Amino acid sequence: MSEQFPWVEGGVVAAQGFKASGEHLGIRKNRSKRDTALIVSDVPCAAACCYTRNLVQGAPLAVTRANVADGHARAIICNSGNANTCNANGVEIAQGMCALVERHTGVPAGDVIVASTGVIGQEMTLEPFENGMAALAAALRPEGGHDAAEAIMTTDTVAKEVAVRFTLDGREGRLGGISKGSGMIHPNMATMLCFLTTDAAIAPACLQQALDGVVKDTFNMLSIDGDTSTNDMVSVLANGAAGNAEITGPGADYDTFAQALYQVCAKLCRIMAKDGEGATKLLTCTVTGAADTGAAKLVAKSVICSSLLKAAIFGADANWGRVLCAIGYSGAQLDVSRIDVQFVSRAGIIPVCTAGSGIPFDEAAAKRVLSEDEIDVSVQLNSGKASSVAWGCDLTYDYVKINGDYRT
Amino acid sequence: MSEQFPWVEGGVVAAQGFKASGEHLGIRKNRSKRDTALIVSDVPCAAACCYTRNLVQGAPLAVTRANVADGHARAIICNSGNANTCNANGVEIAQGMCALVERHTGVPAGDVIVASTGVIGQEMTLEPFENGMAALAAALRPEGGHDAAEAIMTTDTVAKEVAVRFTLDGREGRLGGISKGSGMIHPNMATMLCFLTTDAAIAPACLQQALDGVVKDTFNMLSIDGDTSTNDMVSVLANGAAGNAEITGPGADYDTFAQALYQVCAKLCRIMAKDGEGATKLLTCTVTGAADTGAAKLVAKSVICSSLLKAAIFGADANWGRVLCAIGYSGAQLDVSRIDVQFVSRAGIIPVCTAGSGIPFDEAAAKRVLSEDEIDVSVQLNSGKASSVAWGCDLTYDYVKINGDYRT
Numbered sequence: 001m002s003e004q005f006p007w008v009e010g011g012v013v014a015a016q017g018f019k020a021s022g023e024h025l026g027i028r029k030n031r032s033k034r035d036t037a038l039i040v041s042d043v044p045c046a047a048a049c050c051y052t053r054n055l056v057q058g059a060p061l062a063v064t065r066a067n068v069a070d071g072h073a074r075a076i077i078c079n080s081g082n083a084n085t086c087n088a089n090g091v092e093i094a095q096g097m098c099a100l101v102e103r104h105t106g107v108p109a110g111d112v113i114v115a116s117t118g119v120i121g122q123e124m125t126l127e128p129f130e131n132g133m134a135a136l137a138a139a140l141r142p143e144g145g146h147d148a149a150e151a152i153m154t155t156d157t158v159a160k161e162v163a164v165r166f167t168l169d170g171r172e173g174r175l176g177g178i179s180k181g182s183g184m185i186h187p188n189m190a191t192m193l194c195f196l197t198t199d200a201a202i203a204p205a206c207l208q209q210a211l212d213g214v215v216k217d218t219f220n221m222l223s224i225d226g227d228t229s230t231n232d233m234v235s236v237l238a239n240g241a242a243g244n245a246e247i248t249g250p251g252a253d254y255d256t257f258a259q260a261l262y263q264v265c266a267k268l269c270r271i272m273a274k275d276g277e278g279a280t281k282l283l284t285c286t287v288t289g290a291a292d293t294g295a296a297k298l299v300a301k302s303v304i305c306s307s308l309l310k311a312a313i314f315g316a317d318a319n320w321g322r323v324l325c326a327i328g329y330s331g332a333q334l335d336v337s338r339i340d341v342q343f344v345s346r347a348g349i350i351p352v353c354t355a356g357s358g359i360p361f362d363e364a365a366a367k368r369v370l371s372e373d374e375i376d377v378s379v380q381l382n383s384g385k386a387s388s389v390a391w392g393c394d395l396t397y398d399y400v401k402i403n404g405d406y407r408t
Numbered sequence: 409m410s411e412q413f414p415w416v417e418g419g420v421v422a423a424q425g426f427k428a429s430g431e432h433l434g435i436r437k438n439r440s441k442r443d444t445a446l447i448v449s450d451v452p453c454a455a456a457c458c459y460t461r462n463l464v465q466g467a468p469l470a471v472t473r474a475n476v477a478d479g480h481a482r483a484i485i486c487n488s489g490n491a492n493t494c495n496a497n498g499v500e501i502a503q504g505m506c507a508l509v510e511r512h513t514g515v516p517a518g519d520v521i522v523a524s525t526g527v528i529g530q531e532m533t534l535e536p537f538e539n540g541m542a543a544l545a546a547a548l549r550p551e552g553g554h555d556a557a558e559a560i561m562t563t564d565t566v567a568k569e570v571a572v573r574f575t576l577d578g579r580e581g582r583l584g585g586i587s588k589g590s591g592m593i594h595p596n597m598a599t600m601l602c603f604l605t606t607d608a609a610i611a612p613a614c615l616q617q618a619l620d621g622v623v624k625d626t627f628n629m630l631s632i633d634g635d636t637s638t639n640d641m642v643s644v645l646a647n648g649a650a651g652n653a654e655i656t657g658p659g660a661d662y663d664t665f666a667q668a669l670y671q672v673c674a675k676l677c678r679i680m681a682k683d684g685e686g687a688t689k690l691l692t693c694t695v696t697g698a699a700d701t702g703a704a705k706l707v708a709k710s711v712i713c714s715s716l717l718k719a720a721i722f723g724a725d726a727n728w729g730r731v732l733c734a735i736g737y738s739g740a741q742l743d744v745s746r747i748d749v750q751f752v753s754r755a756g757i758i759p760v761c762t763a764g765s766g767i768p769f770d771e772a773a774a775k776r777v778l779s780e781d782e783i784d785v786s787v788q789l790n791s792g793k794a795s796s797v798a799w800g801c802d803l804t805y806d807y808v809k810i811n812g813d814y815r816t
Contacts, residue, residue, distance in 0.1 A: 119729060317812065334463065405726065
């Protein structure tokens with residue numbers, strides 16, 4: 001799908017009727033790092049979430065599940081620096097965070113989406129929230145999206161926020177979001193934290209359906225390191241401030257909304273993959289000519305997950321045999337003798353494999369193509385019409401460095 | 409299973425009636441590196457093989473499959489430096505290698521197991537074999553096992569050979585082998601090259617059954633980097649020189665043989681994992697208390713495959729949350745609230761998680777335990793009686809370095 005909607009500023013508060021803030025509450029030792037984000041809608045919202053499928057789940061996810069079971073929510077609270085996972089009193093802490101949001105914003109605790117990200121299995125107390133929630137609530141403003149984006153960062157090196165505008169039912173609507181995620185990211189789950197807001201009016205069931213569909217093609221096609229986090233979720237709040245007739249089922253408005261949601265989420269995937277822990281390059285795999293979408297996805301994910309290929313891409317080494325190898329163990333049924341592969345970047349296109357066998361190529365030209373910071377591995381299976389794309393990054397010394405001593 | 413049989417010298421030629429050699433034939437540029445191994449039995453052998461399940465398979469595997477279809481073989485030829493995979497004329501080359509073995513040793517081409525390992529998709533010619541096979545055959549000797557072990561090394565830093573002796577039917581038998589494998593190693597396949605020989609007399613069907621069973625618990629529980637190679641296989645030749653009554657079905661002799669085969673293969677797994685590309689540490693995961701063996705294996709493999717845990721082990725960081733995370737996404741059904749985890753090494757035992765939640769531990773003591781070069785992550789699921797072990801290694805700067813520019 002193309003980028004058909006215009007980008008706008010504002011990220012998670014681009015849509016009308018949302019305010020955000022991000023402050024240092026003391027979960028992190030570094031006083032210059034914001035560690036808690038708050039996002040609040042002026043009015044109740046339709047809400048939808050997708051959660052990690054890891055059996056070990058952070059306590060905040062259980063609390064959020066309960067709070068959005070009725071399809072509605074109005075606020076989001078998220079801290080970084082501690083995942084509140086594998087803690088005996090985790091649910092109590094997460095509920096306490098929601099209660100503090102209620103006390104300082106008036107949003108009922110049962111309408112709060114709560115999330116935590118950071119180290120797993122480290123004791124967490126309510127104290128920083130008790131001391132800091134008043135200031136966090138007081139800082140809420142329509143321009144606070146960037147502060148919130150900063151507050152949820154862990155090993156991320158850039159704040160991640162995008163938004164688009166679109167027309168629904170003759171009214172201008174906006175949809176934007178922030179996300180964090182740099183490590184412990186792997187497909188088949190809602191694999192990071194992403195908070196989206198929109199002023200479109202859309203029924204909760206439609207919102208959930210749109211989110212489920214888009215997550216399959218975006219965040220579930222993103223892998224930094226093959227590790228599926230315990231805490232991750234994607235949530236979207238829709239407050240209806242755009243004034244369009246509420247979307248309650250299939251139709252042109254639903255399609256427009258789903259397309260805008262895809263555009264925002266796909267862009268966040270690119271940004272997250274490129275900012276993967278230690279990454280120097282965005283690595284995408286575009287698969288075309290697959291017999292079905294399932295096969296296309298298996299192949300695309302397998303290629304961007306290969307440690308060997310990721311290391312080769314770091315070294316700008318056109319070791320395409322590793323692409324074939326990853327296709328072969330992807331689990332997709334396919335005819336190896338039909339596979340064509342080429343490396344693509346701003347610097348050019350290098351075909352390296354035709355009909356499953358190597359072809360001669362200019363090593364110096366390949367080096368130039370692979371020295372760019374955005375590399376696509378283009379795989380043509382020549383077996384059908386389905387296609388897919390997956391996002392990843394290279395494997396570098398810095399990934400090892402960052403994760404060799406993350407806690408200290 | 410314990411190490412009940414005495415270790416003996418000789419590796420792949422420890423068993424009576426086998427000769428081996430390893431020479432530089434010119435597949436590799438470095439003239440001081442042996443690049444081709446030859447192993448020959450004095451008489452025809454029962455033969456069994458397991459192959460990679462990657463759909464992209466090296467041409468030698470197709471030729472070997474055909475040659476051992478009758479359950480018999482007598483020689484093994486294996487080169488390193490070129491995988492002979494994704495080459496248009498690959499089968500022709502592999503058949504040519506077998507024909508040259510026949511010409512210079514008298515072993516029929518149809519009784520030759522052929523293997524190649526190295527870069528995928530690089531053109532390969534018969535020329536080095538045409539020029540060098542006579543010398544390789546002339547070098548065959550009962551003490552040539554180490555030369556053969558060296559000749560199949562790629563990024564391996566140590567030659568890998570072990571052997572045991574045992575008693576069958578009142579006769580002393582021996583079983584030994586060599587293996588190579590340092591990268592592109594991942595469970596659920598015959599995931600490297602391993603050539604085993606024995607002088608036990610055993611029928612081909614029993615030999616295949618024993619190999620299939622042992623591979624499931626050994627090489628399929630070994631992962632260096634999550635990449636499943638295109639070329640890998642395990643083969644065993646049994647020439648009957650020990651003089652025992654041929655093993656043709658279940659019984660004490662079959663059990664003894666299978667146990668010896670397990671001991672040799674498990675030891676080779678440890679050696680390979682510890683010599684994983686860039687590895688500084690052997691990382692094992694021992695799972696006990698699982699509801700069934702399938703669950704135990706899923707958990708053990710998931711833990712040793714986690715890039716995040718592997719990096720933490722490199723940094724001697726007791727980041728046990730990553731263990732819980734990997735257990736949670738393993739695919740095994742389990743009760744998270746029953747899980748106990750401890751780190752174990754020569755330096756001590758550090759319990760870090762009880763009943764799914766963190767417990768306080770001494771960070772300095774944990775650092776000492778994790779600074780050893782063999783670390784076991786011990787996971788007690790408290791849900792049954794099944795157990796499993798998996799072998800892996802840490803993720804280091806050198807893994808990235810080795811694979812960032814492997815071809816040049």
